[in-house]
Amino acid sequence: MTHSPSVPALVRGRRRALMPGALGLTALLTLSACGAGPDGGTSPEGAEATSSAPQGEVVAVATTTQLGSVLGQITDCVGTGSVAVMGPGDDPHDFSASSQQVAQMAGAEMVFANGLGLEAGLEAALSNAAADGATILEVAPELDPLPFTAVDGHDDHAGETAEEHAEHADEAEGDAHDGHDHGPLDPHVWMDAGRMAQAAEVMGEDLAQQTGEPRYADCGGEVKADLAEVDQQVAQILAEIPEDRRTLVTDHAAYNYLAEAYGLEVSGVVIPGGSTDAEPSSQELAALVDQIRDSGADALLTSVGAGSSTVQAVAQEVGDVPVVELYESGIGPAGSGAETYAEAMVFNARALADALT
Ligand SMILES: [Zn+2]
Structure with missing residues (x-):
């Protein structure tokens, strides 16, 4: 288990x-x-x-x-x-x-x-x-x-992905406090x-x-x-999600580990490149909307409070896919119920299970 x-x-x-x-x-x-x-x-x-x-x-x-x-x-x-x-x-x-x-x-x-x-x-x-x-x-x-390539959801943007990955690899290699060669x-x-x-x-x-x-x-x-x-608690909560409701589109490529660890699937990523600072082109967004419809994505995940207009626009375009806000980049502020790492992970699992069950 x-x-x-x-x-x-x-x-x-x-x-x-x-x-x-x-x-x-x-x-x-x-x-x-x-x-x-x-x-x-x-x-x-x-x-x-x-x-x-x-x-x-x-x-x-x-x-x-x-x-x-x-x-x-x-x-x-x-x-x-x-x-x-x-x-x-x-x-x-x-x-x-x-x-x-x-x-x-x-x-x-x-x-x-x-x-x-x-x-x-x-x-x-x-x-x-x-x-x-x-x-x-x-x-x-x-x-x-x-590796970023495992489930980063950019399979139908192969050319861009290769470039993005190359960029990331360059960044990683230029990393001043980590001299080893590890790829993306x-x-x-x-x-x-x-x-x-x-x-x-x-x-x-x-x-x-x-x-x-x-x-x-x-x-x-x-x-x-x-x-x-x-970890076991998160796995138990996420096990409540039906097998046919486990396909996710995420605002940026932050969910590969969650998917791998707990049996979810990432079918698309809104912001390309593995970080949060890129802007998808209108063609990329149109392709993503098609991809979300084709893949039958069950939820669109974004960061709590980020209010990403791009994510909202994609959600609106797709129609019936819920936007779920999770603590993906950090823990929550005081009073959020997610103010420790452990609480944030349980909060995320609960929010995801509630949205998909
Ligand atoms: Zn990130």
Whole structure:
């Protein structure tokens, strides 16, 4: 019943080596803000609160809200703190960091990024943080990533797709903090809670190694078990959807992992290219509308609150296909019922099952 992606042995060595001398400026600023002497150590209670008010001393920073939520569970468990640079509603494809956030990344023990080209607007900031001594781990490459080509729904736009894929591959190869050659892999790994359970383990182990504190690995294991339960819960909810109601068209190519993990099918994508910043041409839209009708798509998925006029236009043109709003790019704001990664995944599964059942 459950899927268990075969996760390869963790590949180490892509992260930047920590350069001790480079931490100086931010570390000093942090210490003086805490009122501690230069060699006095930091007390968790006295640590300067950041915007998202973590419980303890900030040891790690995550780029996305999803990674930030999982990281927060791990650091809460240990009694330290962490922050995410993105907030609810930020689009990870084009988010750019403030200079304060770059400094925060440089000053943390570790920075966890999604990678695989997701954080296109953060690449310079991550490079700067690495140059300032931050240890950066890209999590998605550790999670048995899928190729974009598997179910990206552009089968009848073969020429464009090849170009888009080539573009993506170029971006990935130019990625300053990830020098290996991996071709066009899909960064949207968080849409499979099983992979994010694995991410918790990876992050915990890396923090343990980086800090010398073994509790990070233990807590990573606990969070992994929690998320494995979320994975089962999502699978159970989505199992309610009848076999002949499982064909989806999505606003951008964010759903391949959800489809692969939970037995759904993506038959079309509104915004080409794997990101959210391209505009489909009118011919592409007309072809997509035909494709949605031909494929008998059962729902059109889009991001909560995105209000994409293109998606609405496609839905209107097609007629009787419901538009379902999901937390596809990040977790929800306070009060949304989707304010943790786990809650967002269950929210998504529930919304999808309700729309299709
Ligand atoms: Zn995306």
